[in-house]
Amino acid sequence: MAVVGIGVARHRGIDIIANETSNRATPSLVAFGPRQRAIGEAAKTQETSNFANTIGQLKRIVGRTLNDPEIQNVEKKFMNNTLVDVDGSVGVEVKYLGEKQRFSATQLVGAYLAKIRDTAGAELKNSVNDIVIAVPGWYTDIQRRAVLDAAAIANLNVLRLINETTATALGYGITKTDLPDPEATPRHVLFVDVGHSSMSASLVAFSKGQLTVKGTAYDRNLGGRDIDYALVKHFSEEFKTKYKIDVLSNPKAVFRLTAGCEKLKKVLSANSEAPINVESIMNDIDATSKLTREELEGLISELLERIPAPLQKVLEESGLELDQIDSIELTGGSTRIPAVRARIQSVFPGKVLSTTLNQDEAVARGATFACAKLSPVFRVRDFNFTDIATYPIKMTWTPTPTDPDESELEVFPKGNALPSSKILSFHRSEPFDIEAYYSQPEGLPGGINPWIGKFTAKEIPATTNGETPCVKLKSRLNAHGILSFEAAYVEEAVEREEAMDVDSAPPAPEGEAPKKKKVIKKTDVRFVTGTNSLDKSFVEKYKELEGQMEASDKLVTETEDRKNALEEYVYDMRSKVESRYAAFVKAEEKEKLLAALSQAEDWLYSDEGEDATKSAYVSKLDELKVLGDPIYFRWHESENRSRSVAQLRETLNSYMSQATSGEERFSHIDAKDLESVVEKVATVQKWLEDQTIRQTERPKNEPPVLTTDEISKKRDEVIYFATPILTKPKPKIPTSGTQTPKEEPKKEDEGKGPSEMDVD
Template identity: 50%
Template sequence: MSVVGVDFGTLKTTIAVARNRGVDVIANEVSNRSTPSMVGFGPKSRYLGETAKTQEVTNLKNTVNSIKRLIGRSYNDPDIAVEQQYITAQLCDVNGQVGAEVNYMGKKEKFSATQLVAMYFSKIKQTTAAELKLPVQELCISVPPWFTDVQRRAILDAAEIAGLRVLRLINDNTAAALGWGITKLDLPAPEEQGRRICIIDIGHSDYTASIVEFKKGELAVKSTAWDRNFGGRDFDKALVDHLAKEFKGKYNIDITTHGRAMARVIAAAEKTKKVLSANQQAPVNIESLMNDVDVNTMITRQELEAFIEPLLNRAHVPVEAALAQAKLTKDDIDTIEIVGGGSRVPALKERIQAFFGKPLSFTMNADEAVARGCAFSCAILSPVFRVRDFAVQDIVSYPIEFAWEKAPDIPDEDTSLTVFNRGNVLPSTKILTFYRKQPFDLEARYAKPEELPGKTNPWIGRFSVKGVKADGAEDFMICKLKARVNIHGVLNVETGYYVEDQEVEEEVKEGAEGEEKSPDAMDTDGPKKTRKVKKQVRKGDLPISAGTASLDDATKSGLSEKENAMVMEDKLVADTDEKKNELEAYIYDLRAKLDEQYAEFASEEEKSKIKENLEKAEDWLYEDGEDASKGVYIAKMDEIRAMAGPIVQRHFEKVEADRQRIEAEQAAKKAAEEEARKAAEAEKAAAAEAEKAQDAEMKDAEAPQPETEEAGDPK
């Protein structure tokens, strides 16, 4: 099982994987550590990620970016008009939700936002599998904390269509906080005052602030606040608006009327913003922007800060709101940790630091912190990966209430109840009790629609409770329903059952004076006292049918089949292009080798004939063969290879003969060297023996001789 975390962003997506006793951010096919969150459509196939970005300027009307901002929204939502400013493709209505109308494979097609995100998730799945050399099925995905139930369900549906199973949808700031805290070894003990951290995430399109409390082995989100339209793209837009005015006055060109010119200015503005984060001024030069006019200007950091002053004046609002929700002051915060690409704007950092009156912390990678936290979350949930125990406790973002029809026999019954308040722990379960004589329905909705993004419908779902019946005319069935906001932040009424009041006997343990006996009191052998008490006993289950914003199984299955078909079509087109490129490369390579490597192995007649055929193949490739099938390219390649076969064979035989000759020479040389080595060793051994014998003779000559006595010598 792979342990993958995905930071699904508005501008780009980062993928992290837990492995090698740590977390790595993986690179895509062009070695970038993040992939553009973009889907494009062409006459033959789709363009996903990097390829969509590459052809964006030339394919504006068929390229959809900011897909994360579209998912789970209706076309009539006023926020969609805001998004259309940043999206060049035409947005449209697709079965009640927003989608895009594009030209795909020569036909006008409409794809819903859920389908677009599913397409992108398929690309993320391929990129991850290519890096891990393993199939990828399970992962954790980050979402903004302000995502509603319908948006979260749409993300889950998109992942399922792409063949993925989401272990957890985790809020961006919670993921960043997890990445910050799980590696800390000096967190306070559970019984001590926790360490309070303010996690601020300023991304491409939104700004979120969370107050998080850390203790050893646990993370608890205390509050979260946000500004949904405050981020890098808003800074870019302020600069683009200025450049449009300047170019209009200076060069008399109106880039707002020309999509391609506008796209190039947006790209230049984004680059200029990044340069100004580290420099006091930056040039803007764009060749042949519009009507063959070259434009140039100089932007200073002070000018940029003046353009974004209205945004900077809002910088304190989310952190102020988060502190208020947590009932804390600025002095209660121990650390302010900043992540997100938008956090690199110096003026923005200055405003936030001035608000808190203390230095900011940048210990995490601004672009990768959320992805790493998602990978940690996935590792915690994975049964095959060992990770330090770390509990993650998030909160409900919007209050949720249930409403129902008044029972005819209970005239004073309330008809609604707020079950999950904002700030309730997530995941969370509540038991609802109803007294009914017949089946009934409940409707879940957001209690404060004005807090939802745009004009989101506050409706969450309708739950019909079946199998309710009363035994007698005066009796009610006591129905218990288990409502749960799960680990994804999605609401469901999971189970229903009914209970009956029954009298049961329980033992009464009393002390000397009729008080309840303490656990340490000694038991006696006397008769035990009992009493009858009423308890609710579960008697059976109640079937529940749910109607929610999630796609039904049949629809998901159909969309999944369609996605698989498009994936195979993309693969076929990619393989076809690969074979076409191989053919083109082989034509050029063979033509060059005929005059170089193969020159001595082919007659002039053979060379002339092959070159003529290569010329014909090249002409065919750029004319009639431009859109040929994969099989045709393979057949053409085989035809050319067969034609050049005899010459290639002669070259191969010569190379093989040379190789064998060189090997034989090397073997002979090696044998001669071995013989010489052996002779040298024998000579050396003989010399050593001679020297040894000579040493022995010298020792004998130097040895003292024994004395002898003659017979009869007088003593």
């Protein structure tokens, strides 16, 4: 199961914050139920009972289509949901609020990002708006745009999409103080990430204050879930013989077996043999078996054989030799498997595999550093990073009679630095189209359409000399890794008279023409573009729908809380009225309260009480508290009265002692004032003794005559009366024949004007 860490910059460092269950990683799951959604930990809790309506693999399906071969042949076997087409992209059909509804993958990612936003906001006690999101480096333009659309649905502003391997490298490099100077040979570090669903390799050159990605390579379908699936197939065959059950024919059984295989895999990472136990896997059968580490390695041998290819490819792309690599850093949970580490080691004999980074949090930490760098709020050590394009991009157009052989150009080759801008020139006098494609579609994930975007020039302004206009088109591969058409304009060289200083320039000879100079004139070209991003109307519709579902979820949660509060009050008060509160309740009160509690309990478990509104639960609880609160008040007063009385007595004794002590420090206070303190203390003491006697004679089940609130008020009354008198300062004695000297200003105050204030 994929999880996401949430990083925040604070306390002069990076914190990975805990979610509502104190976990530092939040499951990337979205679930739908009969009354509300569950996201993250809540979705994981009910996954077993609601697996058909719980959706995972979010980063694998976003930006894909239903007929994508990887969706049909790969992702489908890891999902328990009905996949459908939603507005041209893959989505799911689930049962939500009692009826079948469809949600696109972009909507699901938006819901998950909203959960992440709220988790961070709750920790920071502030709203969260700006974020950096780490995405797989093999994401294409359409997948990256889908993530940005999802963030917009969650009302988040994405400062940057950063590749996961680049985020890891940034988190590694920004904390290093021993990197070589830019003029020296850089330190080359290879980052290998084998995670839940894919493998990534990135070779990075580090110098002081900067990093440059030299090469990347991926296996998009090689991760921990593939190892789990190999175990599922193995045990399903074993259980077919052992228990006469076909696990693969039952989605719920597959889900339970997958969970067991994931646990088994983790145990085998540290042990040579481990058991597997799956209770009630199907047909009320408890399935058990065991596996050795050697057997596991045999089952996943085909997967292990695929590990060297990306590692060798990244070396080729970087142009570096093995002995030029200074360090190999492993991240991703699957690198904990000994067989995976051994296969990586086989590609780099003599090199030490390092795990100095947190294997589960390295990406989140790096993305948080990137976010802090882009924020004006934080001061981050200057550290620049240059990423590269994963796939080459070409532009195509309809050839012209003057250039019949020119119809396409590779503008951004593989490995092109990000961000990067290129300007293309076209001689056109009529409106024209240019389309952008990935030039090597065979290298794209699954069946993703290689089409990226389209530029259409609407009107071409004529030139003054009548020549065919030269249209300049500025295209940009931005920091997100997304292609855009930034500007279009016509350039023309025109002659203009030189501007002259009339006062200083000599007059031109008679009959000679004024001097002219050539200047470049730019005229904007009106154009439109088309991309793979969601139409704004769809984004707004999904944003509104997400807001409605969030409000509905919140209301359901609050209603459930009020229901639980009512239920808790019924059981708690019923128990305490028979024990703790027994001496403080009259017989008729007890009878009436118990009857009301029973009535509320019956209502709670009736059809009406089961699905009542929030206000109904609040109203029922208020009705019970009218009967129960007086009883609780008497008990509470009895429990706390003696402590309040002791505090008041201590205060009275203290002031009486001071007022009658005759000490030198009180000699300047008028005797009448000291006497008034004594009288005040005596009056309150008399009141306290009288009320204490009355309260002692009063039954516990009667309203008290001496309350803690009254005692507290009397104590404050004495303090406010006596303190100004007893703390009255002694008068200053003037020096005879001279004026009282003015107080000299302190040295630190010299030269200061009005107090300064920081203004944001």
